[in-house]
Amino acid sequence: MSSVSAIRASVLIPIIAHMEKTGLQTDALLARHGIMRSQIANPYAMVPLTAYVSFFEEASRMSNSTNLGALLGTTVTPGDLGPTGVLFNISPTILDAMRRVTRYISAIQGATSNGLWQEGDDYVWSYQISSSKLWPRRQDSEFTLSVCCQLIRLGFSRTWRPQEVHFEHPAPRDTTILEKIFRAPLKFAQPSNRLIMAGPEAERSYRSEDPALVAVLEHHIAELAEKTNATESMRERVSTLISIHLGYRKITIAGMAADLGMAPRTLQRRLQEENTSLRDMVERHRRELAQKQLTGNVDKGRISESLGYADSTVFWRARQRWGRHDG
CATH class of the missing domain: 1.10.10.60 (Homeodomain-like)
Structure with missing residues (x-):
């Protein structure tokens, strides 16, 4: 977890692009949340996490799409996440990819808790913005888990599905779209957002990787992460x-x-x-x-x-x- 409450501007780009395609004006919305258009021109720039979360929630209301975050997650490609996304995509196994997300998530956003561990025959990946004051944050939670599923399907298997998906927010009235996106049983009002992954699928080898390329990417990602990390108590x-x-x-x-x-x-x-x-x-x-x-x-x-x-x-x-x- 990083103690710096900020997120890469690159995460906002697909959200803004989607809204503008539907004819919504985003400049005023960005300004209301203290985000300048010039800030997101550089995908490596950092945007306050509070501004991102509140912007995402209002974007959902303005676009009349309660499932905006989950739907946008299905459009993300590895390149949208920069070197972290590329490293995910070239990993030999889903487990390796998720381990790297866990290790380097602070290169994308700070003030975030995430972990990966084995539970019986399954693996569990947990994700949550650290501050309980940043609420509601349904759009970010569903977006993040949807992105992970999308990257796994793009990089490893189009038919992949988790064993279960957990969300920290209460269940919405209609879960039909979420069920179609995640293709797994959904649980709500959980302590954290989680993906439960079958062990054999997660451990299956899909490719060999280039150690030299991995070393270059990890060095670059580590430098990005170091800039957002602070000493934790x-x-x-x-x-x-x-x-x-x-x-x-x-x-x-x-x-x-x-x-x-x-x-x-x-x-x-x-x-x-x-x-x-x-x-x-x-x-x-x-x-x-x-x-x-x-x-x-x-x-x-x-x-x-x-x-x-x-x-x-x-x-x-x-x-x-x-x-x-x-x-």
Whole structure:
């Protein structure tokens, strides 16, 4: 995760092009969100993430397309993402491609949590903008997961489909278009946005790659990523892991320490030095997610499951505790 809240201007280009094809004027819309046309003339320029998210949401409303993000994702090509997209496209396996996305996503955007891990026979890729204050952000979530599916189908197999697709936002009234795009079961009001991928398909080798070309691309991407990355506190690193794993596997100090490559006691001490603890951070994260999902009228049983509670009774007790704390 990068702590710089910005995104490459290249991501905005297909959104703007689509709107202008439908006859919508974009200059005024860009200006309302503090984005100048000159900013996006350079695809390597950075645009504030807050401006991008709010612009994307309003673009969806103006174009009368609630599925704008997911639909635009199906039009993206590897070249649209610069060297990161090219590196994805020449990877020998889907797993290699997703590992590289996970490693180099900060070359495209900052302040983002993403991770890739194996769960049984499947692989899980998780994506989420780090700040809970950037909400709603449905268009970005559906766009990003749609782009990943599109790149996999272009670079590896036209018939590829994930095992499941998870979204952090509540379910829309009509999911027909999303089902056609993702070709997989959809789950909403989840702790994070996720693609669940079948292991054998992800590990299948499609091609040999040119090591020299890979080295050149990775060097260039690493330089881009370095420009957007900043030194992260231990709190930020743990927060990233919580957002990735919450509701999917039990969060423990031992598990977090293993992911971070340190001893549990060291992690506890580092968090104490930043005046927090894993328990407090998980509680805060659950509370923020619960508030968003309750606002979206999500079923309380589903909320408790997505937050990693044993049942709705435990969730109810947590809400009572939060209420007493506020009082």
